[in-house]
Amino acid sequence: MQYPSQNVARLYFMAAIGLFVVQIVFGLIMGLQYVVGDFLFPAIPFNVARMVHTNLLIVWLLFGFMGASYYLVPEEAGRDLYSPGLAKLMFWVFLIAGALTIVGYLAVPYATLAKITGNSLLPTMGREFLEQPWITKVGIVIVALAFLFNVGMTVLTGRKTVVTMVLLTGLTGLALLFLFSFYNPDNLVLDKYYWWWVVHLWVEGVWELILAAILAFVLIKTTGVDREVIEKWLYVIIAMTLITGIIGTGHHYYWIGTPAYWQWLGSIFSALEPIPFFVMVLFAFNTINQRKREHPNKVTVLWAMGTAVMAFLGAGVWGFMHTLAPVNYYTHGTQITAAHGHMAFFGAYAMVVMTIISYAVPIMRGQDAKGNRMQVMEMWSFWLMTVSMVFITLFLTGAGILQTYLQRYTDTPLPFMIVQEKISLFYWMREAAGVVFLIGAILFVLSFLPERKTSSSSTAG
């Protein structure tokens, strides 16, 4: 590690992975509720478990992005972080605000939480992924602005690289677009229209910039390939991301009361959205093929390749599968959507955060890489999580195809709940795959525990 202030990233990474494990546990609760409908009812109804599951996902990924930034920005800028103290303070603000919100979801009925947090003053709650009370949302804005200030000052007073400029653009977009979460008109169509400016323009826009920047940083460090080459790839990826992804928002504007021309625009542009992910696969494999050195941290290189491939499959292929308007007419809001969401979030964002953690944590401990035994354990965690996520996605896809047929496509459509019972086998299989995923995540944590001193362990830094 070149700069002592990079070490604040460690806090962020620990929180990220801790919350990730809790997220998976709530995923398993929901998965069981799909087949054992009264499980934990009415103590933890499905909607509460889902809020915890999705909000934890967002929070831990944000922790991961911030940790990644605090780690890589000083190294790229060639100077210490502008204010490590501010970074630590904001860590605790974010963690406590996040924890209180989750406790609020679990401790009282949602309507009570809305009442005690004064939702009537500024109604923003009760919309998917943006369920947080407005106080929490304001807290998120404060944390994001303080974070941007800290990272921005470091970049602007230091060396400016393409990686940091792309990262900063992505992070600024993330903060600005989140402001639309405060806009909640009574008009349902407008509400939905701008809700997507947070959700879509995050995950299919600015977050991809963050993803590409982190991946580029790790590949520069682990392969030793010339920065000029990598920066060109980076520009191509993010150019394709925004060129396809911005108008690609239209694939959410098919059936919510918006004009019909969005069916054409959304179909055409979102059909091109797999391109940046495919370029990312080419980028990762080419760069690793042309590596100038053998980095001892082999498992990080595995994570980097895995990120590119799984992001392409989850976001690119599974996204394309249901993005054309005539197909989406039947699949909209079914388990097909859930299948895509799971593999895309895992492949693109969860995996890139684990990539940077895998790279940075050993270095923060003064090693180039973990010992062989721990690296092998981490590889097991990679394969268990990745393979089980593939199966989760396949089972949900199976469920989704049947659901689409029985409820929407056939000449004699059946009611929702009847269809759910008919496809319950797939939900059981998904739950089993979810248990394997949890084991993989726990192995990931275990692989970062302090290594037992053995004579053969290599700890040269």
Added chain:
Amino acid sequence: MQDIFTKSMARNIYYGGSLFFILLFLVLTFDTHRTLPERDNRENLTEQVAQGKRLWEENNCVGCHTLLGEGAYFAPELGNVYKRYGGKEGIKAFIQSRPAEGIPGRRSMPQFNFNDEELEAIAEFLKYASEIDTQNWPPNIQG
């Protein structure tokens, strides 16, 4: 190949392409706003509907249901429930009849203990939602 396609060309495509498509998106948004009154059923957006939407939000209905296909996939689509249940009375009766302790082994909606005014507001909101022009989505009455 490396000489033909340079880093600065890639950068220019990024800046130029992004700027162009951001502006195009804003123009399309402007046009969408212009034509929305024809299809978003705003003429029926009463105080009562607004209250119903607030209740929809503050009870996190979207945490289980979809509304115009967006939300969670645990419970039925409600964008067309007004039509599926043949009016407001069916909706209100269903919400009122949920057992507080659930149904053994099965999914069940919680009992929210709404009063008559709140039930009416929710039903009005779902009626308003069902009259939005969604390009004939969902494909059939089952949602």
